[in-house]
Amino acid sequence: MLDKNGIAKRIAREVKEGYYVNLGIGIPTLVANFVRDDIEVEFQSENGVLGMGPFPFEGEEDADIINAGKQTITTLPGASFFDSAMSFAMIRGKHVDLTILGAMEVSENGDIANWKIPGKMVKGMGGAMDLVASAENIIVAMMHTNKRGESKLLKKCSLPLTGVGCVKKIVTNLAVLEITAKGFKLLERAPGVSVEEIKKATEGNLLVEGEIPEMQLA
Template identity: 55%
Template sequence: MGMGVNVREAIAKRAAEEIKDGMVVNLGIGIPTLVANYIPPNINVMFHAENGVLGTGPAPLTGEEDANLCNAGGIPMTVVPGASYFDSTMAFGIIRRGLLDVTILGAFEVSEKGDLANWIVPGKIVSGMGGAVDLAQKAKKVIVLMNHTDKYGNSKIVRECSLPLTAEKCVNLIITDMAVIEITNEGLQLIEVKEPYSVDEVIKATGAPLHVPDYVK
């Protein structure tokens, strides 16, 4: 069972609430790309692309693409006023110096300690890990957007990741089609439950212990 368009959009919209004025943000491929569409006009944010752009804008209209402008996933993009271009060495220098406020990534699995597995499924052909390792290790805040469970109904939030890790103890916040979960030193903390799900359904769908505070949004 795939994820409906409106579910993907709802996840992206919720993630956009985590972005504050003046931040430098990197968006991964997949659902994270959609986050840019939900940033309110009064919030100034500089989106960073690993292939050498700071200040990427929304997707271009069909027919208005610039052949020289694409993001790290090879998708056509635009730039905003004040944008700058540089080589990928500089792009990774920005990441490795810890200058990114937020990175928003997809994932196959996240553990209760915040370990991230998002770059390879054994036996599948992958294009490579891209900037994921550096982004996950170095960004000030790491937000993962994903389905709560895989297509077989298995939880993607687990005690221990079974897939090769991208980085250890790096994820701060998980936003899924069912819930928003924060990763703390004490483990997983339930922050919000999405309509139409109940707290119990979220607990059942989570493959690791979940702390439920007295108040859940």
């Protein structure tokens, strides 16, 4: 089973040379810490940053340099800063190759709910609506179940939707899954996790074909 850093480390393997990548709030922000050193990637944040690096070490933070989640960040050589209008023009113009988002729920057909829990205080929509409407490659980073042990990979989302049929792949603490026309397809299982455990934790239709390999995180 993976922790949040393990999820981010696995997703980092999806980041390819030359990609422009938007990192959502939460687990996705950790991905920048694990991208290979031998590839060039540009991380974009909708508050107006292009060229984010990993999180700063304690004591080296600059309170004026933050991501969309108001976390202090580092920037790489050549990084640029601009207003939100320019940032969202990049997103809406489909100039982002990969979008990595957190989620409260994902349905078997790729719907995502990640902005509101009725009756509870959450950070709100932010740039998520624009991202899911414009992005062509969305990977979700999330825990497989909630604190009560209930599945967050559902037949149908119960929370207000952010986007419909837009998620391509999901990486959880238990598995890597792909959205298909028939539901969640199991691609990989986390270290020490069995296929049966993943089945029990998945409410939506789960497709299991052949031997399921264990995730490679190195």
